[in-house]
Amino acid sequence: MYTQPQLNYSFSDLEPHIDARTMEIHYGKHHKTYIDKYNAAVEKYPELAAKSLEEVIANLSAVPEDIRGAVKNNGCQSWNHSFFWTMMKKNGGGEPTGALADAITASFGDFEAFKKKFSDSALAVFGSGWTWLVSNNGKLEILNTSNEATPLTQGMKPIMVLDVWEHAYYLNYQNRRADYIAAWWNVLDWESIARNV
Ligand code: MN
Helix, strand or coil, rough: CCCCCCCCCCCCCCEEEEEHHHHHHHHHHHHHHHHHHHHHHHHHHHHHHCCCCHHHHHCCCHHHHHHHHHHHHHHHHHHHHHHHHHHHHCCCCCCCCHHHHHHHHHHCHHEEEEEEEHHHHHCCCCCEEEEEEEEEECCCEEECCCCCCCHHHHHHEEEEECCCHHCHHHHHHHCCCCHHHHHHHHCHHHHHHHCCC
């Protein structure tokens, strides 16, 4: 069974960049529903329910076929959102320091170039998905995934993620995904993100 992690901030702490109502529905309804559905799927297989979420989604071929689709969709979405919440904090923003800053400079030239490349990538997601900064065999890369797909199960180490499903921004930004992406940089918790390197 998987328990939804608590947020380190309140729903209104990310305003005006991410509004409280969006956070309330995103965390309290969307994410909670993925977790509830994941738990409901694994419930009838005690040996599966006893494993960590990461273990289960990393080894989907071992999941019984009758629940594999539900476990994949809801399990990956559960993990992606739990990770996404740790990207942000009250009074966030600015730039990374230390090893993460050095790695970004080495891979992308400078922080502004990285920010533009990541933002352009997020804007280019067609339909529902996620934009990631990952370490792929020690090399930093930006990539997009569709729907529930997660680089965690593709042999890569996720460092940073942005949710670009419409439910993440539609209440406040409607079709203006570019504005949501631009605002998101103002709530980032670089100390938390740096712990993923
Ligand atoms: Mn979402």
